[in-house]
Amino acid sequence: MIKTERGGRVEIQRERLLWIxxxxxLIRSFEDAVAELFAAGRIPGxxxxxxxxxxxxxxxxxxxxDDDYITSTHRGHGxxxxxxxxxxxxxxxxxxxxTGSNKGKGGSMHIADVGKGMLGANGIVGGGxxxxxxxxxxxxxxxxxxxxxCFFGDGAAEQGTMHExxxxxxxxxxxxVFVCENNLFAESTPWTYHAxxxxxxxxxxxxxxxxxxxxxxxxxxxxxxxxxxxxxARRGEGPSLIExxxxxxxxxxxxxxxxxxxxxxxxxxRAHDPLTLFRARVLxxxxxxxxxxxxxxxxxxxxxxxxxxxxxxxxxxxxxxLLEDVYVSYP
Amino acid sequence: MTTRQITFREAINDxxxxxxxxxxxxxxxxxxxxxxxxxxxxxxxxxxxWGGVLGVTKGLVQEFGRARVLxxxxxxxGYIGAAVGxxxxxxxxxxxxxxxxxxxVCMDQIYNQGAKLRYMFxxxxxxxxxxRTMIGAGFRAAGQHSGSHYSVFTHMPGLKTVVPxxxxxxxxxxxxxxxxxxxxxxxxxxxxxxxxxxxPDGEYxxxxxxxxxxxxxxxxxxxxxxxxxxLALAAAEDLAKTHGIGVEVVDPRTLSPLDAPTxxxxxRKTHRLVVVDEDNPRCSxxxxxxxxxxxxxxxxxxEAPKMVTAPHAVVxxxxxxxxxxxxxxxxxxxxxxxxxxxxxGV
Numbered sequence: 001m002i003k004t005e006r007g008g009r010v011e012i013q014r015e016r017l018l019w020i021x022x023x024x025x026l027i028r029s030f031e032d033a034v035a036e037l038f039a040a041g042r043i044p045g046x047x048x049x050x051x052x053x054x055x056x057x058x059x060x061x062x063x064x065x066d067d068d069y070i071t072s073t074h075r076g077h078g079x080x081x082x083x084x085x086x087x088x089x090x091x092x093x094x095x096x097x098x099t100g101s102n103k104g105k106g107g108s109m110h111i112a113d114v115g116k117g118m119l120g121a122n123g124i125v126g127g128g129x130x131x132x133x134x135x136x137x138x139x140x141x142x143x144x145x146x147x148x149x150c151f152f153g154d155g156a157a158e159q160g161t162m163h164e165x166x167x168x169x170x171x172x173x174x175x176x177v178f179v180c181e182n183n184l185f186a187e188s189t190p191w192t193y194h195a196x197x198x199x200x201x202x203x204x205x206x207x208x209x210x211x212x213x214x215x216x217x218x219x220x221x222x223x224x225x226x227x228x229x230x231x232x233a234r235r236g237e238g239p240s241l242i243e244x245x246x247x248x249x250x251x252x253x254x255x256x257x258x259x260x261x262x263x264x265x266x267x268x269x270r271a272h273d274p275l276t277l278f279r280a281r282v283l284x285x286x287x288x289x290x291x292x293x294x295x296x297x298x299x300x301x302x303x304x305x306x307x308x309x310x311x312x313x314x315x316x317x318x319x320x321x322l323l324e325d326v327y328v329s330y331p
Numbered sequence: 332m333t334t335r336q337i338t339f340r341e342a343i344n345d346x347x348x349x350x351x352x353x354x355x356x357x358x359x360x361x362x363x364x365x366x367x368x369x370x371x372x373x374x375x376x377x378x379x380x381w382g383g384v385l386g387v388t389k390g391l392v393q394e395f396g397r398a399r400v401l402x403x404x405x406x407x408x409g410y411i412g413a414a415v416g417x418x419x420x421x422x423x424x425x426x427x428x429x430x431x432x433x434x435x436v437c438m439d440q441i442y443n444q445g446a447k448l449r450y451m452f453x454x455x456x457x458x459x460x461x462x463r464t465m466i467g468a469g470f471r472a473a474g475q476h477s478g479s480h481y482s483v484f485t486h487m488p489g490l491k492t493v494v495p496x497x498x499x500x501x502x503x504x505x506x507x508x509x510x511x512x513x514x515x516x517x518x519x520x521x522x523x524x525x526x527x528x529x530x531p532d533g534e535y536x537x538x539x540x541x542x543x544x545x546x547x548x549x550x551x552x553x554x555x556x557x558x559x560x561x562l563a564l565a566a567a568e569d570l571a572k573t574h575g576i577g578v579e580v581v582d583p584r585t586l587s588p589l590d591a592p593t594x595x596x597x598x599r600k601t602h603r604l605v606v607v608d609e610d611n612p613r614c615s616x617x618x619x620x621x622x623x624x625x626x627x628x629x630x631x632x633x634e635a636p637k638m639v640t641a642p643h644a645v646v647x648x649x650x651x652x653x654x655x656x657x658x659x660x661x662x663x664x665x666x667x668x669x670x671x672x673x674x675x676g677v
Contacts, residue, residue, distance in 0.1 A: 069420060071416070100453070101453070102451060103454065105450060105451060106452060110451040112452045114419065114455050114456045119456075120452065122444075123443070124443050127443060129412070130409050130410070130413050130440055130444075131416035133416060134416020134418070134420065134422075135416045135417070137417045138416070138420040138421050139420075141356075141358060141417075142356075160408060161412065164406035164408050164412075167404060167409070168403070168406060168409045168410065168413060325449050325450050326449070327449070327491070328457055328511075328512035328513050329511075330491075330513075331538075331588050
């Protein structure tokens with residue numbers, strides 16, 4: 001049994017623990033690699049990086065399978081990786097290559113893999129809330145056991161769509177788990193300014209659903225609350241709201257000047273690195289051996305190098321792709 | 332195929348029933364589409380449920396139940412977005428946006444999500460959904476319940492747009508829209524709901540992207556949309572009797588995709604074009620059709636093309652002003668006579 005920072009206990013098998021570490025490490029390494037590639041001008045456009053928030057996506061996705069859906073945010077790479085989307089295809093997508101998960105036509109802000117139940121990052125803040133309700137409606141209407149997890153940021157918490165979505169999910173008792181990733185700033189605007197409440201999770205009361213705040217750096221605590229919310233949804237008892245409060249290591253977008261946070265704040269939050277904390281915890285309590293973790297680190301480094309090579313060496317889309325897939329059919 | 336004389340409203344209801352019987356993944360959702368059916372005192376007396384504000388979906392909840400005929404809160408972003416999410420995961424939702432003017436509160440879900448998902452995901456998503464919505468002036472409902480606005484949606488890649496003008500077309504085109512694998516916006520003119528016409532019994536589907544020549548004529552092509560079709564036909568009958576003018580009336584039926592060949596072939600035959608459109612004129616379907624003919628068939632035109640449209644104005648409340656706003660059969664007739672050089676001495 002592993003103690004969580006909320007005071008609870010979770011039991012996670014060794015194999016699952018290794019999976020959790022591998023996914024978190026893969027997200028961190030992917031984002032660090034993307035930061036470098038972006039700075040070097042090899043990735044076009046904009047990237048919003050998930051480093052620092054790994055424990056949220058992985059702690060939640062540890063309870064999901066391919067038959068479950070998620071909707072995501074601007075900061076969607078971590079959700080993709082935790083949901084099992086290929087990092088090769090993801091990296092190729094960020095490069096705008098034809099081999100990308102979206103054939104190079106979505107990029108970072110729309111990265112998706114519907115086959116894996118990943119219904120897309122979203123360039124519209126709060127855009128995913130109604131989509132998650134729809135996926136939940138499909139599951140309920142067709143009598144399936146799956147759940148839908150709707151990730152949204154603290155910025156999206158102030159969008160009308162999120163309020164409409166939570167109300168709909170509640171009145172229709174849909175199998176949806178709303179996960180607010182409160183990383184303290186909507187772009188540069190502090191959440192203490194933009195939110196009317198002390199906890200975004202307090203708003204759950206307005207939709208007659210359970211709401212809970214969890215530290216975003218403690219994957220075990222996220223795992224614990226996610227288990228309750230996902231099981232509740234699977235039992236047909238309706239939606240829940242989880243607010244995971246934490247910190248993004250990079251800016252809102254890569255290259256953002258970060259003038260809105262102090263070096264002291266940054267140092268304080270960086271001391272809560274979810275990967276470091278995970279390692280310390282599992283080694284201290286001898287759930288996993290250091291060798292096993294080091295081996296994961298090596299495998300992840302190989303995967304990232306391989307993904308980057310794949311992306312670099314892949315071809316750009318052919319000109320004809322410009323007009324493909326606007327429609328399924330258009331006479 | 333046997334036909335029945337039914338209203339435009341009943342034809343739409345017929346198509347919904349037909350497709351819901353055929354495919355269990357088809358659901359209907361929107362404000363009051365069941366209509367009070369969730370109230371306890373109406374349980375067991377569901378025939379009293381509204382079935383939409385103008386009764387178009389009446390009776391569906393009795394046959395298909397509340398799980399497939401979903402009343403929604405007044406949350407257009409929420410439930411139209413939910414229709415997008417449901418479509419992307421295996422249902423075929425038919426969401427009702429009560430009046431098209433309300434697109435202002437949910438366009439992000441229609442356009443940034445519904446219309447773009449497939450393209451942005453590299454073709455790995457399909458969004459087979461329909462948004463049914465009421466259009467049109469003439470109901471004394473003023474600025475926020477009377478617009479047409481199909482031009483806005485026709486502009487947008489990823490959406491298909493359908494504007495039926497007869498009960499039979501409404502049935503056949505709605506069935507096609509529901510079976511279509513792309514998002515379709517289906518525009519229903521509220522003044523057509525009580526119009527009767529022969530509608531084929533049983534399964535009836537009209538492919539999207541096929542215009543229909545509603546009246547054959549040799550002298551002038553009138554392309555008319557939605558409720559403007561019966562007005563153009565009335566003008567055409569009158570001109571045939573009074574002036575011997577042969578008006579060909581072409582109904583595009585779907586604006587996206589557009590059946591350009593049928594329109595161009597008609598103009599190549601008649602050498603004259605009038606477009607009749609109740610939508611506002613700037614950046615509109617009417618302007619688009621004139622541009623199409625000007626760029627593809629200019630050499631066939633004997634006269635400059637004409638547009639008969641609503642003005643660049645908001646739909647007014649006062650009956651006097653509203654009647655002035657909407658193109659009439661008289662105005663259409665006047666423009667055609669002018670184009671034919673018959674105006675002098677009339």
